[in-house]
Amino acid sequence: MNERELRELLLKVKEDNLEIDEALNKLKELPFKDLGFANIDNHRELRVGYPEVIYCAGKTVEQVKSIVKFMMTRENNILATRATEEMYIEIKRICDKAEYFKEARIIRIMQTEVKKSSSYITVVTAGTSDIPVSEEAAITAETFGNEVKRIYDVGVAGIHRLFNRLDDIRGAKVVIVVAGMEGALASVIGGLVDKPVIAVPTSVGYGANFNGLSALLCMLNSCASGVTVVNIDNGFGAGYSASIINKLENKDI
Numbered sequence: 001m002n003e004r005e006l007r008e009l010l011l012k013v014k015e016d017n018l019e020i021d022e023a024l025n026k027l028k029e030l031p032f033k034d035l036g037f038a039n040i041d042n043h044r045e046l047r048v049g050y051p052e053v054i055y056c057a058g059k060t061v062e063q064v065k066s067i068v069k070f071m072m073t074r075e076n077n078i079l080a081t082r083a084t085e086e087m088y089i090e091i092k093r094i095c096d097k098a099e100y101f102k103e104a105r106i107i108r109i110m111q112t113e114v115k116k117s118s119s120y121i122t123v124v125t126a127g128t129s130d131i132p133v134s135e136e137a138a139i140t141a142e143t144f145g146n147e148v149k150r151i152y153d154v155g156v157a158g159i160h161r162l163f164n165r166l167d168d169i170r171g172a173k174v175v176i177v178v179a180g181m182e183g184a185l186a187s188v189i190g191g192l193v194d195k196p197v198i199a200v201p202t203s204v205g206y207g208a209n210f211n212g213l214s215a216l217l218c219m220l221n222s223c224a225s226g227v228t229v230v231n232i233d234n235g236f237g238a239g240y241s242a243s244i245i246n247k248l249e250n251k252d253i
Contacts, residue, residue, distance in 0.1 A: 104135035114145035122172035126155030126179035136235030180204025183215030190224025
């Protein structure tokens with residue numbers, strides 16, 4: 001339940017269009033719903049503006065399906081990350097609106113319209129191999145009502161490719177930079193823009209990349225101001241944070 005839905009519920013009670021007992025029944029599950037194996041946080045969208053997101057890795061197909069089935073009753077938009085195609089097939093049986101983004105490993109169900117932002121987020125990747133993590137970030141941001149511009153395969157090994165897209169990068173309110181190998185692209189872009197840069201290290205790379213650790217350390221040690229870093233392969237975290245920043249109102253400090 002979000003703020004709009006709660007206001008509508010209270011207004012119906014105030015105007016005698018809804019019995020108090022019926023309203024109480026709707027509010028009983030407002031804090032959370034206990035499914036036995038999971039406690040669904042129904043109050044989250046009211047607190048932070050976004051509904052709970054399902055992290056599918058480590059869950060069974062039936063567990064994910066049960067969580068989705070309940071969340072559909074709350075009329076929330078549903079985002080499930082790190083989802084398998086098998087999970088999607090089962091969810092599609094109970095919801096025709098379900099979409100599967102195979103590259104991003106995301107299942108999405110849009111039940112309510114989301115207000116679109118006037119500004120946009122740019123997602124930039126160093127290489128084509130970074131696209132799955134980038135798509136997780138992009139789809140997440142789009143689900144929360146953001147316009148996203150994708151700029152892929154413009155890493156430092158051919159930096160002229162990056163300069164060709166600088167106008168699109170500088171025009172964004174937030175820039176997400178996804179890179180594996182040594183992760184240098186985040187520092188380069190951080191030194192070229194006046195917007196917040198969210199760096200996402202990926203596990204792309206050869207042995208000494210240590211499954212993304214080298215890129216993570218490179219980004220954490222960036223000498224470019226304004227660069228913040230999320231965890232290895234955490235496209236969702238980057239897209240979520242970028243959405244929060246992108247939807248902040250412009251106010252003079």
